[in-house]
Amino acid sequence: MELRHLRYFIAVAEELHFSRAAERLNIEQSPLSRTIKQLETELEATLLERTSRGTRLTWAGEVFLEDARRTLLCIDQAKANVKAAATGFRGTLRIALSDGIARSRLTPLLALCREEEPDVEIRLFEIPLAQHQRGLRHDLYDAGFAFSNDVDDGLIAEVAWKEPLVIAIPKRHPLLAHKHVPLDEVVKHPLVLCHPEFCEGCSRQLESLLASIDSPITVAERVSTHDLMLTLVAAGYGIGFSSAARIESSHHTDIIIRPLAGHSHVMTTYLLRPDTEPSDQLNNFMQRVARIGL
Template sequence: MELRHLRYFIAVAEELHFSRAAERLHIEQSPLSRTIKNLETELGVLLLERTSRGARLTWAGEVFLEDARRVLLCLDQAKANAKAAASGYRGKLRIALSDGIARSRLTMLLARCREEEPEVEIRLSEMPFSQQLLGLRNDLYDAGLALADEIEDGILAEPVWHDPLVVTMPARHPLLTHKHVPLQEVMRYPLVLCDPQNCEGCSQQLDKVLRSSNESPVVAERVSTHDLMLTLVAAGYGVGFSTTAHAEVSHHKDVVTRPLADNTFILTTYLLRPDNEPSKQLRNFIRRVNYVSN
């Protein structure tokens, strides 16, 4: 089995279509199909069910996909480790990020890490929350930062950063008459909210806030990034939610922020890590994360 066989399989598994996968890999479809067939023969299992519309993963295929991704990620990490060692680093921390962590917080954290331990490389990876948990469980990451705390056994979640929610609205909007906006007033307007698949933790925490109102929200759009939310708010699609930490660095001339009247509405960021004895580098990193929260 060659590494390219894994890459070919991953492409087909993600596209669920041989023609699109071949186009993505810049190869012809026939050698791609032949490679997958040979891979299935070597493994002795059916990985993909061919259909008239494309392909569908079998259960064996889903399990193999997870392992194939992990193999390639380990290879990428091995290459990065060699380059880091050649550059003079004497240690590394693999940190996974989910839910659009506030840039101001992250900047302060990384700057302090470089100042206090410049010989330790901090390697950041952004991903959905589900992949973050999988990576922490399989020792692909040393720790993670996310807005979700609904975790599995073997993973610890520590609340580290608490940021008050603010309302984002177009530069000319009726809510601007309020210096502190009641949530009930916000619920009168269409909302631009984060997408639960891409920002699972943010969506979970916002849903709890919205459920505290007697009104049902009218969702105009779901977005995967903070910047897109601000763009749609500026264009008049609706109003949105942000935090003071995000608002400090996200300047949009056509968007105004106002605090919510209830100052108990906050978004909490969690530090996630495996439930085992942390390394010296990770203990130092955790200390710096807590320092940034002060």
């Protein structure tokens, strides 16, 4: 089995279409089909079912897809580690990011790491929360940041920092009559919320907040990124939730920030890591996270 076999299989598994996968790989379809057949013969398992209605993964194919992705990631990380060592780095921390973590805290954290431990390379990986947790369990990442503390067995979620939750309102909106907007007034208007598939932890925190109001809500749109949420709010689609720092860093002049009324509402960012004794490098990183989070 060669690495190209894994790359070919991943392309077909993601496209679920041999012609599109061949185009993506810049090869002809017939050698791609032969390679997949050879792979299935070697593994003694059917990975893909081909029918008149299309192509789909078998259960064996789904399992192999996850392992194939992890194998290629390990190879890429091994190459990066050698390159980092050759350029003078003495260690590497692999940090996963999920849920669109705010750059307002991440930027000073990375700057502090470069200042205090310049010979440790920090590599960042933006991935969905489920992949994030699998990677921590399989030693693909050393730690990560997410908005969720609902973690798998063998992992720890610790509070990294908290930021006040505010609402994003388009200009000339009736809610601007409030200096501090009651949540029960917010939910009378259409909302632009993060999509749970792309921002799982953020979605969970907002759902918990909205569940505290005994009122039906209208969701105008569910979005995959913070920037798209702000764009739709600015266009008048609805009201959004965020932190003041994230909105201000986006420079949307057509959006007004208002705090929520009542007791303080916050969005919590968690540091996720394996439930094992951290390395010296990771322990130093965690201490810097604590300083940034103050």
